[in-house]
Amino acid sequence: MLLLEANNIKKQYGDRLVFSIDSLKIYQNDRIGVVGINGCGKTTLLNVLTGNEFPGEGTVRRYGGHAYITQLDDPPDRALDRMMGKKFRVPDSEWETMSGGEKTRLKIARGFSAPCSILFADEPTCNLDLDGIRLLEEQLKKFEGALVIVSHDRSLMDALCAKILEIESGKVTEYAGNYSDYKRQKEAEIERRRFDYEQYVREKHRLTAAIIEIKQKSVAMKKTPSRMGNSEARLHRRKTGQKMAKVDRAAAAIEKRIGQLEKKEKPAKPVEVNMYLQEQGRLYCRSVITGQEVSKSFGNKLLFDKICFEVPAGRKVALVGDNGSGKTTLLKMIAAGEKGITLAQNARIGYFRQDLGILDEEKTILENVIKDSVFTQRDVRLMLAQLLFKDEYVHKKVKVLSGGERVKAALAKIFVSGYNIIVLDEPTNYLDIYSLEALEKVMKEYMGAILFVSHDRKFIDEIADQVIVLQKGKALQYAGNYSDYLQYMESKNQQKPEQERIMQLENRLNEVVGRLCVSKQEDVEILNTEYEIILKELKRLRKSGL
Known part of the structure; x- marks a missing residue:
């Protein structure tokens, strides 16, 4: 059954053609993914198809109801609240204090609760924890209507989509299959x-x-x-x-x-984004961030109680946990240097926040990025060009940018401001795949310490060499990436106490060896002593297990 048809669509902003569509039809049970670089018009396409924006030219006809899970943190829709009932009615004051994940869950709940034949979703995994993404995927698979989704989550697109719409240079092209099929065809x-x-x-x-x-x-x-x-x-x-x-x-x-001769146009090179994260004043110490008996609560809600953790020099540490476990709160405490948090001498923290609060919406991209830069305007312009902010584009005000463009502008501002510790709270939100892969590359190459929160499991596995897990008010630090941690937890549930202790000691031994490589002379003796103690204990446990 035909649910939507769009004909002869041409969407422009001034002289700029965003996209054109000769014909697009959406049928019941269609599963459509929308891809393209940040700023190409993915959100605009969804807005046109849902009727939130006029197409300019052409017609869009919808033959049934629809729901729309929007990208940015829009405040509660009172008309929708009245339709949904008390379950989804959220006071403005409460909305302002909700975490990004809680806001996303609420918008998803609204989308699934509204009677509709087409569900439009713009980056619905943003701010969700890993369990939340898994549950969302299950819900979307069960949805009986048509689905049109914009997402940078490659695994989600592979699991859900049977058709891909690519927006490139104003042209909308349809490909059969999921995201991986599209990539092969492309x-x-x-x-x-x-x-x-x-x-x-x-x-x-x-x-x-x-x-x-x-x-x-x-x-x-x-x-x-x-x-x-x-x-x-x-x-x-x-x-x-x-x-x-x-x-x-x-x-x-x-x-x-x-x-x-049939004229052939030279194919454009694949989009490449190079982001050069320059390290400013490397810190030569064992740990750049240390937490000792750190506690935090809001009213009667205890987030974490007397937790201990550290970010070793030169390490990439992922902070993971369920939504509401306190990840963002802990990053804020670190950035503010609150009680129990110790920073290395001469530490300068660059803090990327979910709300993109470091950007002034009334100023241009260039004005925002160059404000605290330690580089020349020429170098700043080069970085912005590498992030696809070219020529006069850098003079666009932040308030008119897409979600992904805002993220890139905020990351650029962090990168050029001369920090030697980087703290990132969900940096992958709203990024297109090209920019996401560029961010992975630059974080791998960066020699300084990075502490980051992300819900993207592939991204965590690519970057992190240590994991701090916030769970039930406690913190567990694990030497390895997230997949290693999951395997450890799975084996832990199946192991005898002696085997679990052996694994803990082996992890601690690896950590001690790593510290010995970067420690000052006065710390070496203490670490050597601990190293010998761990070896003796491991030998005893292994012998008793034979």
Whole structure:
């Protein structure tokens, strides 16, 4: 059953074409993913299809109700609250104190509760914890209507989508299959276009070279030998004229063939984003952030009680936990240097917040980023260009940017401000896949310490070499990435107490070895003593287990 059709759509902002669509039809049970770089118009497309924006040109007809899970943290919709009832009615004051994950869960609950035949979702996994993403995926699989989703979560798109709409340079192209299928088709398409272009250029060069050679022969034919008599010269010119006519006809035929060649455009290079995170003043110490008996509560709600943790120098540490476990609160406490938090001497923390509060919406991208920069305006412009903020685009005000563009502007501001410790709270939210992979690359290459919160399991596994888990008011620090931690927890539930203790000691031994590599001379003796104690205990436990 046809649920929506859009015909001859052309959406523009001033002279800029955002996208055009000749024809788009959405049927019941369609599962459609929308992809493209930040700012290409993905959210605008959803707004046009849902009727939140006028298309400019063309028509959109909907043959049933729809629900829309929006991207940004819009305040509660009172009309929707009245329709949904008390269950979803949230006072403005309470909305302001909710975490990003809690706001997202509420918007998702509203979307699923509204009677609809099409569900539109714009980055619905943002701010959700890993369990929340798994539950959302299960709910979306069970949804009986059509689904149109924008997401940077590659695993989610693979699990849900059977069709992909790509927005590129104002053109909307449809691909069959999930995200991985789309990537394969896209790569094959680019390779085929590159091959066709190279063949076109090669043939054009060959024919052009043939014309040049013919014309050179033609020039040589025109010259009459100086020792010829008049009658011989006239005969020579007659024969030469006949030959030149043939040559001219041959050259004209080749030129016609060149004109008949099907012109092939040079394929654009894949989008590459290079973000150079420059380290400013490396800290030579064992730990750059240390927490000793840190506690926090809000009223009767205890987030964590006397937890201990550390961020070793040069490490990438992921802070994970369920929504509401206190991850963002702990990052705020670290940035503020609250009780129980110790920072290394000369530490300068760059803090990326979920709410993007470091950006002034009334100022331009360039004005925001350059305000506290330790680099020249030229270097700042180069970084912004690498983030696809090129030419006059840097003069756009933040308030008109998409969610992903705002995130990139805030990250750029952090990167150029001369910090030697980076603290990131959900930096992957709203980023397109190109920017997400660029962020992974720069975080891997950065030599300083990074503490970050993310709900993207692949991103955590790519970056983190240690994990701090907040759970039930406690903190567990694990030396390894998130997948290693999950395997450890699974094996822990199946192991005997002796095996669990062996694993704990092995993890601690690895941590001690790592510290020995970066510690000052006065710390080495203490660490060596602990190293010997751990080895003896491991030997005893392993022997008793035989």
